[in-house]
Amino acid sequence: MNSPNLQSFALMVAPAQVLRGSGILLEVGGAIGRLGQRPLLVGGGARSRSVVESQWQQLVDEHQLCATSARYEPDCSETTLKTLNQIAQDHQADLIVGVGGGKALDAAKLLAHQQQLPIVTIPTSGATCAAWTALSNIYSNEGAFQYDVALDRCPDLLILDYDLLQTAPQRTLVAGIGDAIAKWYEASVSSGHSPATLTIAAVQQARVLRDILFQKSAKAIENPGGEDWREVVDATVLLAGVIGGLGGAQCRTxxxxxxxxxxxxxxxxxxxxxxxxxxxxxxxxxxxxxxxxxxxxxxxxxxxxxxxxxxxxxxxxxxxxxxxxxxxxxxxxxxxxxxxxxxxxxxxxxxxxxxxxxxxxxxxxxxxxxxxxxxxxxxxxxxx
CATH class of the missing domain: 1.20.1090.10 (Dehydroquinate synthase-like - alpha domain)
Structure with a gap:
Protein backbone atom coordinates (compact mmCIF):
# COMPACT_ATOMS: atom_id res chain seq x y z
CA MET A 1 0.00 0.00 0.00
CA ASN A 2 1.38 3.41 -1.00
CA SER A 3 2.09 5.95 1.74
CA PRO A 4 -0.28 8.93 1.72
CA ASN A 5 0.96 12.25 0.33
CA LEU A 6 1.18 14.53 3.35
CA GLN A 7 0.84 17.59 1.12
CA SER A 8 -2.65 16.49 0.18
CA PHE A 9 -4.06 17.04 3.66
CA ALA A 10 -1.38 18.79 5.77
CA LEU A 11 -1.90 22.44 6.72
CA MET A 12 1.26 24.58 6.90
CA VAL A 13 0.03 27.52 8.96
CA ALA A 14 3.06 29.15 10.55
CA PRO A 15 6.80 29.02 11.24
CA ALA A 16 7.78 26.94 14.26
CA GLN A 17 9.18 30.07 15.94
CA VAL A 18 9.03 33.81 15.23
CA LEU A 19 11.48 36.16 16.96
CA ARG A 20 10.90 39.88 16.44
CA GLY A 21 12.26 43.12 17.82
CA SER A 22 14.75 45.88 17.13
CA GLY A 23 18.41 44.93 16.83
CA ILE A 24 17.77 41.31 17.73
CA LEU A 25 19.91 39.58 15.10
CA LEU A 26 22.91 39.37 17.43
CA GLU A 27 20.67 37.96 20.18
CA VAL A 28 19.38 34.94 18.25
CA GLY A 29 22.61 33.03 17.64
CA GLY A 30 21.60 30.38 20.15
CA ALA A 31 18.32 29.73 18.37
CA ILE A 32 20.14 29.44 15.03
CA GLY A 33 22.85 27.22 16.52
CA ARG A 34 20.26 24.78 17.87
CA LEU A 35 19.10 24.19 14.30
CA GLY A 36 22.52 23.61 12.78
CA GLN A 37 26.26 24.17 13.08
CA ARG A 38 27.13 24.41 9.37
CA PRO A 39 24.78 27.04 7.96
CA LEU A 40 24.69 28.12 4.34
CA LEU A 41 23.59 31.76 4.11
CA VAL A 42 21.63 32.43 0.92
CA GLY A 43 21.43 36.14 0.20
CA GLY A 44 20.25 38.55 -2.41
CA GLY A 45 21.65 41.85 -3.58
CA ALA A 46 24.42 44.07 -2.25
CA ARG A 47 22.14 46.01 0.10
CA SER A 48 20.81 42.93 1.88
CA ARG A 49 24.31 41.53 2.31
CA SER A 50 25.73 44.79 3.56
CA VAL A 51 23.11 45.30 6.28
CA VAL A 52 23.68 41.87 7.83
CA GLU A 53 27.28 41.04 6.96
CA SER A 54 29.06 42.37 10.04
CA GLN A 55 26.36 41.16 12.44
CA TRP A 56 26.23 37.74 10.80
CA GLN A 57 30.00 37.32 11.07
CA GLN A 58 29.91 38.36 14.72
CA LEU A 59 27.11 35.85 15.38
CA VAL A 60 29.02 33.09 13.57
CA ASP A 61 32.22 33.78 15.53
CA GLU A 62 30.46 34.00 18.88
CA HIS A 63 28.65 30.69 18.44
CA GLN A 64 31.52 28.95 16.62
CA LEU A 65 29.49 28.12 13.54
CA CYS A 66 31.12 26.85 10.36
CA ALA A 67 29.32 29.06 7.86
CA THR A 68 29.55 29.88 4.19
CA SER A 69 27.41 32.02 1.91
CA ALA A 70 26.03 32.11 -1.62
CA ARG A 71 23.94 34.45 -3.74
CA TYR A 72 20.82 33.56 -5.63
CA GLU A 73 21.65 34.59 -9.19
CA PRO A 74 20.65 35.25 -11.87
CA ASP A 75 17.20 34.78 -10.28
CA CYS A 76 15.21 32.34 -8.16
CA SER A 77 15.39 29.90 -11.06
CA GLU A 78 16.03 26.22 -11.70
CA THR A 79 19.56 27.14 -12.78
CA THR A 80 20.19 28.95 -9.51
CA LEU A 81 18.75 26.12 -7.41
CA LYS A 82 21.03 23.62 -9.14
CA THR A 83 24.05 25.75 -8.23
CA LEU A 84 22.87 26.30 -4.66
CA ASN A 85 22.28 22.57 -4.14
CA GLN A 86 25.85 21.87 -5.20
CA ILE A 87 27.20 24.54 -2.83
CA ALA A 88 25.14 23.11 0.04
CA GLN A 89 26.46 19.61 -0.63
CA ASP A 90 30.06 20.77 -0.95
CA HIS A 91 29.79 22.65 2.34
CA GLN A 92 27.99 19.73 4.01
CA ALA A 93 25.44 22.26 5.20
CA ASP A 94 23.08 21.21 7.96
CA LEU A 95 21.06 24.46 7.94
CA ILE A 96 19.95 27.02 5.35
CA VAL A 97 19.58 30.67 6.31
CA GLY A 98 17.79 32.96 3.86
CA VAL A 99 18.45 36.71 4.04
CA GLY A 100 16.91 39.36 1.81
CA GLY A 101 13.73 40.01 -0.11
CA GLY A 102 11.12 37.64 -1.48
CA LYS A 103 13.18 35.90 -4.15
CA ALA A 104 16.18 35.35 -1.88
CA LEU A 105 13.91 33.84 0.76
CA ASP A 106 12.06 31.72 -1.81
CA ALA A 107 15.37 30.37 -3.11
CA ALA A 108 16.57 29.58 0.41
CA LYS A 109 13.30 27.87 1.38
CA LEU A 110 13.23 25.73 -1.74
CA LEU A 111 16.89 24.80 -1.29
CA ALA A 112 16.17 23.69 2.28
CA HIS A 113 13.16 21.73 1.04
CA GLN A 114 15.24 19.95 -1.60
CA GLN A 115 18.08 19.22 0.82
CA GLN A 116 15.66 18.31 3.64
CA LEU A 117 17.36 20.77 6.00
CA PRO A 118 16.04 23.26 8.56
CA ILE A 119 15.44 26.79 7.26
CA VAL A 120 15.77 30.19 8.93
CA THR A 121 14.36 33.27 7.18
CA ILE A 122 15.60 36.81 7.87
CA PRO A 123 13.68 39.36 5.76
CA THR A 124 15.40 42.67 5.03
CA SER A 125 12.30 44.43 3.73
CA GLY A 126 8.55 44.37 4.25
CA ALA A 127 7.87 43.76 0.56
CA THR A 128 6.30 40.28 0.87
CA CYS A 129 5.26 37.55 3.32
CA ALA A 130 7.83 35.14 1.83
CA ALA A 131 9.62 34.86 5.17
CA TRP A 132 6.51 33.15 6.59
CA THR A 133 5.06 30.90 3.92
CA ALA A 134 5.52 27.27 2.87
CA LEU A 135 5.73 28.30 -0.78
CA SER A 136 8.42 29.27 -3.29
CA ASN A 137 7.95 30.89 -6.68
CA ILE A 138 10.27 29.85 -9.49
CA TYR A 139 11.22 32.24 -12.30
CA SER A 140 13.27 32.00 -15.46
CA ASN A 141 16.82 33.35 -15.45
CA GLU A 142 15.32 36.49 -16.99
CA GLY A 143 12.75 36.92 -14.22
CA ALA A 144 9.60 35.53 -15.87
CA PHE A 145 7.34 33.57 -13.52
CA GLN A 146 7.33 29.83 -14.24
CA TYR A 147 5.55 27.98 -11.42
CA ASP A 148 5.32 27.73 -7.65
CA VAL A 149 6.32 24.91 -5.33
CA ALA A 150 4.38 23.96 -2.19
CA LEU A 151 6.88 23.17 0.57
CA ASP A 152 6.48 20.57 3.29
CA ARG A 153 6.57 23.13 6.11
CA CYS A 154 6.88 26.77 6.99
CA PRO A 155 10.31 28.01 8.13
CA ASP A 156 11.71 26.59 11.35
CA LEU A 157 12.64 30.08 12.51
CA LEU A 158 11.67 33.56 11.28
CA ILE A 159 13.76 36.47 12.57
CA LEU A 160 12.07 39.83 12.12
CA ASP A 161 14.58 42.54 13.04
CA TYR A 162 12.89 45.90 12.58
CA ASP A 163 16.26 47.66 12.36
CA LEU A 164 17.14 45.59 9.29
CA LEU A 165 13.83 46.36 7.60
CA GLN A 166 14.18 50.06 8.32
CA THR A 167 17.27 50.16 6.11
CA ALA A 168 15.21 49.11 3.08
CA PRO A 169 13.95 51.71 0.58
CA GLN A 170 10.45 52.99 1.38
CA ARG A 171 9.30 51.63 -1.97
CA THR A 172 9.68 48.06 -0.69
CA LEU A 173 7.20 48.53 2.15
CA VAL A 174 4.75 50.29 -0.17
CA ALA A 175 5.00 47.27 -2.48
CA GLY A 176 4.45 44.99 0.52
CA ILE A 177 1.26 46.87 1.31
CA GLY A 178 0.07 46.22 -2.24
CA ASP A 179 0.87 42.52 -1.97
CA ALA A 180 -0.75 42.15 1.45
CA ILE A 181 -3.94 44.08 0.77
CA ALA A 182 -4.60 41.80 -2.19
CA LYS A 183 -5.40 39.04 0.30
CA TRP A 184 -8.85 40.53 0.95
CA TYR A 185 -9.79 41.15 -2.68
CA GLU A 186 -8.66 37.69 -3.74
CA ALA A 187 -9.80 35.64 -0.75
CA SER A 188 -13.23 37.28 -0.52
CA VAL A 189 -14.07 36.62 -4.16
CA SER A 190 -12.74 33.04 -4.24
CA SER A 191 -13.71 31.88 -0.75
CA GLY A 192 -16.12 34.40 0.75
CA HIS A 193 -19.01 31.91 0.73
CA SER A 194 -17.07 28.90 2.04
CA PRO A 195 -18.58 27.10 5.05
CA ALA A 196 -15.17 25.76 6.15
CA THR A 197 -14.13 27.08 9.55
CA LEU A 198 -10.50 27.85 8.77
CA THR A 199 -11.38 29.37 5.41
CA ILE A 200 -13.89 31.65 7.11
CA ALA A 201 -11.16 32.61 9.58
CA ALA A 202 -8.71 33.33 6.75
CA VAL A 203 -11.18 35.51 4.84
CA GLN A 204 -12.07 37.49 7.95
CA GLN A 205 -8.41 37.96 8.80
CA ALA A 206 -7.91 39.26 5.27
CA ARG A 207 -10.60 41.88 5.93
CA VAL A 208 -8.89 42.86 9.18
CA LEU A 209 -5.57 43.10 7.32
CA ARG A 210 -7.14 45.39 4.71
CA ASP A 211 -8.57 47.66 7.41
CA ILE A 212 -5.24 47.89 9.24
CA LEU A 213 -3.49 48.88 6.03
CA PHE A 214 -6.15 51.46 5.15
CA GLN A 215 -5.84 53.00 8.59
CA LYS A 216 -2.09 52.91 9.20
CA SER A 217 -0.19 52.83 5.90
CA ALA A 218 0.03 56.57 5.26
CA LYS A 219 1.28 57.29 8.79
CA ALA A 220 3.70 54.37 8.61
CA ILE A 221 5.29 55.74 5.45
CA GLU A 222 5.57 59.20 6.97
CA ASN A 223 7.32 57.88 10.09
CA PRO A 224 9.64 54.92 9.34
CA GLY A 225 10.48 53.03 12.49
CA GLY A 226 7.49 54.41 14.39
CA GLU A 227 4.66 52.46 15.97
CA ASP A 228 2.40 52.54 12.90
CA TRP A 229 5.35 51.53 10.71
CA ARG A 230 5.98 48.47 12.88
CA GLU A 231 2.32 47.53 12.79
CA VAL A 232 2.30 47.74 9.00
CA VAL A 233 5.49 45.66 8.81
CA ASP A 234 3.83 43.03 11.01
CA ALA A 235 0.83 43.14 8.67
CA THR A 236 2.78 42.71 5.43
CA VAL A 237 5.30 40.12 6.65
CA LEU A 238 3.40 38.18 9.34
CA LEU A 239 -0.37 38.60 9.16
CA ALA A 240 -0.42 38.19 5.38
CA GLY A 241 1.38 34.89 5.89
CA VAL A 242 -1.15 33.78 8.52
CA ILE A 243 -3.96 34.21 6.00
CA GLY A 244 -2.27 32.07 3.38
CA GLY A 245 -1.48 29.45 6.00
CA LEU A 246 -5.04 29.20 7.30
CA GLY A 247 -6.81 29.45 3.98
CA GLY A 248 -4.33 27.64 1.76
CA ALA A 249 -3.94 28.32 -1.93
CA GLN A 250 -7.63 29.16 -2.34
CA CYS A 251 -7.17 32.23 -0.12
CA ARG A 252 -3.70 33.06 -1.32
CA THR A 253 -3.89 34.07 -4.96
Whole structure:
Protein backbone atom coordinates (compact mmCIF):
# COMPACT_ATOMS: atom_id res chain seq x y z
CA MET A 1 0.00 0.00 0.00
CA ASN A 2 1.38 3.41 -1.00
CA SER A 3 2.09 5.95 1.74
CA PRO A 4 -0.28 8.93 1.72
CA ASN A 5 0.96 12.25 0.33
CA LEU A 6 1.18 14.53 3.35
CA GLN A 7 0.84 17.59 1.12
CA SER A 8 -2.65 16.49 0.18
CA PHE A 9 -4.06 17.04 3.66
CA ALA A 10 -1.38 18.79 5.77
CA LEU A 11 -1.90 22.44 6.72
CA MET A 12 1.26 24.58 6.90
CA VAL A 13 0.03 27.52 8.96
CA ALA A 14 3.06 29.15 10.55
CA PRO A 15 6.80 29.02 11.24
CA ALA A 16 7.78 26.94 14.26
CA GLN A 17 9.18 30.07 15.94
CA VAL A 18 9.03 33.81 15.23
CA LEU A 19 11.48 36.16 16.96
CA ARG A 20 10.90 39.88 16.44
CA GLY A 21 12.26 43.12 17.82
CA SER A 22 14.75 45.88 17.13
CA GLY A 23 18.41 44.93 16.83
CA ILE A 24 17.77 41.31 17.73
CA LEU A 25 19.91 39.58 15.10
CA LEU A 26 22.91 39.37 17.43
CA GLU A 27 20.67 37.96 20.18
CA VAL A 28 19.38 34.94 18.25
CA GLY A 29 22.61 33.03 17.64
CA GLY A 30 21.60 30.38 20.15
CA ALA A 31 18.32 29.73 18.37
CA ILE A 32 20.14 29.44 15.03
CA GLY A 33 22.85 27.22 16.52
CA ARG A 34 20.26 24.78 17.87
CA LEU A 35 19.10 24.19 14.30
CA GLY A 36 22.52 23.61 12.78
CA GLN A 37 26.26 24.17 13.08
CA ARG A 38 27.13 24.41 9.37
CA PRO A 39 24.78 27.04 7.96
CA LEU A 40 24.69 28.12 4.34
CA LEU A 41 23.59 31.76 4.11
CA VAL A 42 21.63 32.43 0.92
CA GLY A 43 21.43 36.14 0.20
CA GLY A 44 20.25 38.55 -2.41
CA GLY A 45 21.65 41.85 -3.58
CA ALA A 46 24.42 44.07 -2.25
CA ARG A 47 22.14 46.01 0.10
CA SER A 48 20.81 42.93 1.88
CA ARG A 49 24.31 41.53 2.31
CA SER A 50 25.73 44.79 3.56
CA VAL A 51 23.11 45.30 6.28
CA VAL A 52 23.68 41.87 7.83
CA GLU A 53 27.28 41.04 6.96
CA SER A 54 29.06 42.37 10.04
CA GLN A 55 26.36 41.16 12.44
CA TRP A 56 26.23 37.74 10.80
CA GLN A 57 30.00 37.32 11.07
CA GLN A 58 29.91 38.36 14.72
CA LEU A 59 27.11 35.85 15.38
CA VAL A 60 29.02 33.09 13.57
CA ASP A 61 32.22 33.78 15.53
CA GLU A 62 30.46 34.00 18.88
CA HIS A 63 28.65 30.69 18.44
CA GLN A 64 31.52 28.95 16.62
CA LEU A 65 29.49 28.12 13.54
CA CYS A 66 31.12 26.85 10.36
CA ALA A 67 29.32 29.06 7.86
CA THR A 68 29.55 29.88 4.19
CA SER A 69 27.41 32.02 1.91
CA ALA A 70 26.03 32.11 -1.62
CA ARG A 71 23.94 34.45 -3.74
CA TYR A 72 20.82 33.56 -5.63
CA GLU A 73 21.65 34.59 -9.19
CA PRO A 74 20.65 35.25 -11.87
CA ASP A 75 17.20 34.78 -10.28
CA CYS A 76 15.21 32.34 -8.16
CA SER A 77 15.39 29.90 -11.06
CA GLU A 78 16.03 26.22 -11.70
CA THR A 79 19.56 27.14 -12.78
CA THR A 80 20.19 28.95 -9.51
CA LEU A 81 18.75 26.12 -7.41
CA LYS A 82 21.03 23.62 -9.14
CA THR A 83 24.05 25.75 -8.23
CA LEU A 84 22.87 26.30 -4.66
CA ASN A 85 22.28 22.57 -4.14
CA GLN A 86 25.85 21.87 -5.20
CA ILE A 87 27.20 24.54 -2.83
CA ALA A 88 25.14 23.11 0.04
CA GLN A 89 26.46 19.61 -0.63
CA ASP A 90 30.06 20.77 -0.95
CA HIS A 91 29.79 22.65 2.34
CA GLN A 92 27.99 19.73 4.01
CA ALA A 93 25.44 22.26 5.20
CA ASP A 94 23.08 21.21 7.96
CA LEU A 95 21.06 24.46 7.94
CA ILE A 96 19.95 27.02 5.35
CA VAL A 97 19.58 30.67 6.31
CA GLY A 98 17.79 32.96 3.86
CA VAL A 99 18.45 36.71 4.04
CA GLY A 100 16.91 39.36 1.81
CA GLY A 101 13.73 40.01 -0.11
CA GLY A 102 11.12 37.64 -1.48
CA LYS A 103 13.18 35.90 -4.15
CA ALA A 104 16.18 35.35 -1.88
CA LEU A 105 13.91 33.84 0.76
CA ASP A 106 12.06 31.72 -1.81
CA ALA A 107 15.37 30.37 -3.11
CA ALA A 108 16.57 29.58 0.41
CA LYS A 109 13.30 27.87 1.38
CA LEU A 110 13.23 25.73 -1.74
CA LEU A 111 16.89 24.80 -1.29
CA ALA A 112 16.17 23.69 2.28
CA HIS A 113 13.16 21.73 1.04
CA GLN A 114 15.24 19.95 -1.60
CA GLN A 115 18.08 19.22 0.82
CA GLN A 116 15.66 18.31 3.64
CA LEU A 117 17.36 20.77 6.00
CA PRO A 118 16.04 23.26 8.56
CA ILE A 119 15.44 26.79 7.26
CA VAL A 120 15.77 30.19 8.93
CA THR A 121 14.36 33.27 7.18
CA ILE A 122 15.60 36.81 7.87
CA PRO A 123 13.68 39.36 5.76
CA THR A 124 15.40 42.67 5.03
CA SER A 125 12.30 44.43 3.73
CA GLY A 126 8.55 44.37 4.25
CA ALA A 127 7.87 43.76 0.56
CA THR A 128 6.30 40.28 0.87
CA CYS A 129 5.26 37.55 3.32
CA ALA A 130 7.83 35.14 1.83
CA ALA A 131 9.62 34.86 5.17
CA TRP A 132 6.51 33.15 6.59
CA THR A 133 5.06 30.90 3.92
CA ALA A 134 5.52 27.27 2.87
CA LEU A 135 5.73 28.30 -0.78
CA SER A 136 8.42 29.27 -3.29
CA ASN A 137 7.95 30.89 -6.68
CA ILE A 138 10.27 29.85 -9.49
CA TYR A 139 11.22 32.24 -12.30
CA SER A 140 13.27 32.00 -15.46
CA ASN A 141 16.82 33.35 -15.45
CA GLU A 142 15.32 36.49 -16.99
CA GLY A 143 12.75 36.92 -14.22
CA ALA A 144 9.60 35.53 -15.87
CA PHE A 145 7.34 33.57 -13.52
CA GLN A 146 7.33 29.83 -14.24
CA TYR A 147 5.55 27.98 -11.42
CA ASP A 148 5.32 27.73 -7.65
CA VAL A 149 6.32 24.91 -5.33
CA ALA A 150 4.38 23.96 -2.19
CA LEU A 151 6.88 23.17 0.57
CA ASP A 152 6.48 20.57 3.29
CA ARG A 153 6.57 23.13 6.11
CA CYS A 154 6.88 26.77 6.99
CA PRO A 155 10.31 28.01 8.13
CA ASP A 156 11.71 26.59 11.35
CA LEU A 157 12.64 30.08 12.51
CA LEU A 158 11.67 33.56 11.28
CA ILE A 159 13.76 36.47 12.57
CA LEU A 160 12.07 39.83 12.12
CA ASP A 161 14.58 42.54 13.04
CA TYR A 162 12.89 45.90 12.58
CA ASP A 163 16.26 47.66 12.36
CA LEU A 164 17.14 45.59 9.29
CA LEU A 165 13.83 46.36 7.60
CA GLN A 166 14.18 50.06 8.32
CA THR A 167 17.27 50.16 6.11
CA ALA A 168 15.21 49.11 3.08
CA PRO A 169 13.95 51.71 0.58
CA GLN A 170 10.45 52.99 1.38
CA ARG A 171 9.30 51.63 -1.97
CA THR A 172 9.68 48.06 -0.69
CA LEU A 173 7.20 48.53 2.15
CA VAL A 174 4.75 50.29 -0.17
CA ALA A 175 5.00 47.27 -2.48
CA GLY A 176 4.45 44.99 0.52
CA ILE A 177 1.26 46.87 1.31
CA GLY A 178 0.07 46.22 -2.24
CA ASP A 179 0.87 42.52 -1.97
CA ALA A 180 -0.75 42.15 1.45
CA ILE A 181 -3.94 44.08 0.77
CA ALA A 182 -4.60 41.80 -2.19
CA LYS A 183 -5.40 39.04 0.30
CA TRP A 184 -8.85 40.53 0.95
CA TYR A 185 -9.79 41.15 -2.68
CA GLU A 186 -8.66 37.69 -3.74
CA ALA A 187 -9.80 35.64 -0.75
CA SER A 188 -13.23 37.28 -0.52
CA VAL A 189 -14.07 36.62 -4.16
CA SER A 190 -12.74 33.04 -4.24
CA SER A 191 -13.71 31.88 -0.75
CA GLY A 192 -16.12 34.40 0.75
CA HIS A 193 -19.01 31.91 0.73
CA SER A 194 -17.07 28.90 2.04
CA PRO A 195 -18.58 27.10 5.05
CA ALA A 196 -15.17 25.76 6.15
CA THR A 197 -14.13 27.08 9.55
CA LEU A 198 -10.50 27.85 8.77
CA THR A 199 -11.38 29.37 5.41
CA ILE A 200 -13.89 31.65 7.11
CA ALA A 201 -11.16 32.61 9.58
CA ALA A 202 -8.71 33.33 6.75
CA VAL A 203 -11.18 35.51 4.84
CA GLN A 204 -12.07 37.49 7.95
CA GLN A 205 -8.41 37.96 8.80
CA ALA A 206 -7.91 39.26 5.27
CA ARG A 207 -10.60 41.88 5.93
CA VAL A 208 -8.89 42.86 9.18
CA LEU A 209 -5.57 43.10 7.32
CA ARG A 210 -7.14 45.39 4.71
CA ASP A 211 -8.57 47.66 7.41
CA ILE A 212 -5.24 47.89 9.24
CA LEU A 213 -3.49 48.88 6.03
CA PHE A 214 -6.15 51.46 5.15
CA GLN A 215 -5.84 53.00 8.59
CA LYS A 216 -2.09 52.91 9.20
CA SER A 217 -0.19 52.83 5.90
CA ALA A 218 0.03 56.57 5.26
CA LYS A 219 1.28 57.29 8.79
CA ALA A 220 3.70 54.37 8.61
CA ILE A 221 5.29 55.74 5.45
CA GLU A 222 5.57 59.20 6.97
CA ASN A 223 7.32 57.88 10.09
CA PRO A 224 9.64 54.92 9.34
CA GLY A 225 10.48 53.03 12.49
CA GLY A 226 7.49 54.41 14.39
CA GLU A 227 4.66 52.46 15.97
CA ASP A 228 2.40 52.54 12.90
CA TRP A 229 5.35 51.53 10.71
CA ARG A 230 5.98 48.47 12.88
CA GLU A 231 2.32 47.53 12.79
CA VAL A 232 2.30 47.74 9.00
CA VAL A 233 5.49 45.66 8.81
CA ASP A 234 3.83 43.03 11.01
CA ALA A 235 0.83 43.14 8.67
CA THR A 236 2.78 42.71 5.43
CA VAL A 237 5.30 40.12 6.65
CA LEU A 238 3.40 38.18 9.34
CA LEU A 239 -0.37 38.60 9.16
CA ALA A 240 -0.42 38.19 5.38
CA GLY A 241 1.38 34.89 5.89
CA VAL A 242 -1.15 33.78 8.52
CA ILE A 243 -3.96 34.21 6.00
CA GLY A 244 -2.27 32.07 3.38
CA GLY A 245 -1.48 29.45 6.00
CA LEU A 246 -5.04 29.20 7.30
CA GLY A 247 -6.81 29.45 3.98
CA GLY A 248 -4.33 27.64 1.76
CA ALA A 249 -3.94 28.32 -1.93
CA GLN A 250 -7.63 29.16 -2.34
CA CYS A 251 -7.17 32.23 -0.12
CA ARG A 252 -3.70 33.06 -1.32
CA THR A 253 -3.89 34.07 -4.96
CA UNK A 254 -6.55 34.76 -7.58
CA UNK A 255 -6.59 37.24 -10.47
CA UNK A 256 -4.34 39.91 -8.95
CA UNK A 257 -1.44 37.48 -8.67
CA UNK A 258 -2.24 35.94 -12.04
CA UNK A 259 -1.86 39.40 -13.60
CA UNK A 260 1.48 39.74 -11.81
CA UNK A 261 2.62 36.39 -13.21
CA UNK A 262 1.72 37.43 -16.72
CA UNK A 263 3.40 40.83 -16.47
CA UNK A 264 6.71 39.23 -15.47
CA UNK A 265 6.91 37.94 -19.05
CA UNK A 266 7.23 41.51 -20.34
CA UNK A 267 10.95 42.41 -20.11
CA UNK A 268 10.24 46.05 -19.20
CA UNK A 269 8.48 44.87 -16.02
CA UNK A 270 11.59 43.23 -14.56
CA UNK A 271 12.52 46.21 -12.37
CA UNK A 272 9.04 46.61 -10.88
CA UNK A 273 8.47 44.93 -7.53
CA UNK A 274 6.21 41.95 -6.92
CA UNK A 275 3.72 43.91 -4.82
CA UNK A 276 3.57 46.75 -7.33
CA UNK A 277 2.41 44.39 -10.06
CA UNK A 278 0.00 42.68 -7.65
CA UNK A 279 -1.48 46.04 -6.62
CA UNK A 280 -2.19 46.87 -10.25
CA UNK A 281 -3.59 43.34 -10.62
CA UNK A 282 -6.18 44.07 -7.91
CA UNK A 283 -7.50 46.96 -10.00
CA UNK A 284 -7.63 44.71 -13.06
CA UNK A 285 -9.49 42.01 -11.10
CA UNK A 286 -12.09 44.55 -9.98
CA UNK A 287 -12.41 45.80 -13.55
CA UNK A 288 -13.08 42.22 -14.68
CA UNK A 289 -15.83 41.94 -12.05
CA UNK A 290 -17.39 45.11 -13.49
CA UNK A 291 -17.09 44.04 -17.11
CA UNK A 292 -18.05 40.37 -16.84
CA UNK A 293 -20.48 40.41 -13.92
CA UNK A 294 -21.74 43.99 -14.06
CA UNK A 295 -20.70 44.29 -10.42
CA UNK A 296 -21.27 47.92 -9.44
CA UNK A 297 -19.77 47.37 -5.99
CA UNK A 298 -16.50 46.62 -7.74
CA UNK A 299 -16.66 50.09 -9.32
CA UNK A 300 -16.85 51.91 -6.00
CA UNK A 301 -14.26 49.57 -4.49
CA UNK A 302 -11.85 50.37 -7.30
CA UNK A 303 -12.35 54.09 -6.80
CA UNK A 304 -11.61 53.66 -3.09
CA UNK A 305 -8.41 51.79 -3.92
CA UNK A 306 -7.32 54.44 -6.42
CA UNK A 307 -7.51 57.06 -3.66
CA UNK A 308 -5.54 54.81 -1.32
CA UNK A 309 -2.93 54.09 -3.99
CA UNK A 310 -2.54 57.81 -4.66
CA UNK A 311 -2.01 58.49 -0.95
CA UNK A 312 0.82 55.99 -0.52
CA UNK A 313 2.31 55.77 -4.02
CA UNK A 314 1.14 52.42 -5.42
CA UNK A 315 0.92 52.07 -9.21
CA UNK A 316 -2.49 52.57 -10.80
CA UNK A 317 -1.73 51.95 -14.47
CA UNK A 318 0.57 50.27 -16.93
CA UNK A 319 2.38 53.61 -17.23
CA UNK A 320 3.05 53.62 -13.49
CA UNK A 321 4.61 50.17 -13.89
CA UNK A 322 6.89 51.44 -16.65
CA UNK A 323 4.86 49.52 -19.24
CA UNK A 324 3.27 52.42 -21.08
CA UNK A 325 5.17 51.48 -24.22
CA UNK A 326 4.39 47.75 -24.00
CA UNK A 327 3.28 46.43 -27.38
CA UNK A 328 -0.05 44.76 -28.02
CA UNK A 329 1.84 41.53 -28.72
CA UNK A 330 3.51 41.74 -25.30
CA UNK A 331 0.18 42.38 -23.58
CA UNK A 332 -1.39 39.46 -25.44
CA UNK A 333 1.43 37.16 -24.36
CA UNK A 334 1.09 38.39 -20.77
CA UNK A 335 -2.67 37.81 -20.82
CA UNK A 336 -2.22 34.34 -22.29
CA UNK A 337 0.16 33.42 -19.46
CA UNK A 338 -2.25 34.85 -16.86
CA UNK A 339 -5.14 32.83 -18.31
CA UNK A 340 -3.30 29.51 -18.71
CA UNK A 341 -5.30 26.45 -17.70
CA UNK A 342 -3.51 26.12 -14.35
CA UNK A 343 -3.66 29.84 -13.54
CA UNK A 344 -5.04 31.19 -10.28
CA UNK A 345 -7.28 33.52 -12.29
CA UNK A 346 -9.69 30.61 -12.68
CA UNK A 347 -10.54 30.86 -8.98
CA UNK A 348 -12.74 33.77 -9.99
CA UNK A 349 -16.44 32.82 -9.97
CA UNK A 350 -16.63 33.38 -13.73
CA UNK A 351 -14.48 32.40 -16.74
CA UNK A 352 -12.00 34.89 -18.15
CA UNK A 353 -10.45 34.89 -21.62
CA UNK A 354 -7.17 36.57 -22.59
CA UNK A 355 -9.14 39.08 -24.67
CA UNK A 356 -11.26 40.06 -21.67
CA UNK A 357 -8.14 40.37 -19.53
CA UNK A 358 -6.41 42.66 -22.05
CA UNK A 359 -9.54 44.83 -22.18
CA UNK A 360 -9.57 45.04 -18.38
CA UNK A 361 -5.87 45.91 -18.23
CA UNK A 362 -6.18 48.67 -20.83
CA UNK A 363 -9.42 50.14 -19.48
CA UNK A 364 -8.05 50.05 -15.92
CA UNK A 365 -5.13 52.14 -17.13
CA UNK A 366 -7.34 54.60 -19.02
CA UNK A 367 -9.66 55.12 -16.04
CA UNK A 368 -6.76 55.51 -13.62
CA UNK A 369 -4.99 58.05 -15.82
CA UNK A 370 -8.15 60.09 -16.43
CA UNK A 371 -9.06 60.09 -12.73
CA UNK A 372 -5.81 61.89 -11.89
CA UNK A 373 -6.97 65.01 -13.76
CA UNK A 374 -9.79 67.45 -13.03
CA UNK A 375 -12.75 66.72 -15.29
CA UNK A 376 -12.35 70.05 -17.09
CA UNK A 377 -8.81 69.10 -18.13
CA UNK A 378 -9.90 65.85 -19.72
CA UNK A 379 -11.18 66.31 -23.26
CA UNK A 380 -12.71 62.86 -23.36
CA UNK A 381 -13.32 61.59 -19.82
CA UNK A 382 -13.84 57.86 -19.54
CA UNK A 383 -16.54 56.46 -17.27
CA UNK A 384 -15.63 53.57 -14.99
Missing amino acids: VAAHAVHNGLTHIPAAYDTLHGEKVAYGILVQLRLEEMVQGNQLATSTRQQLLQFYSAIGLPQSLEDLGLGSATLAELRHSAKIACASNSDIHRLPFPVTPEQLIAAMVSTTVVAESSRKPLAESQNPVKA
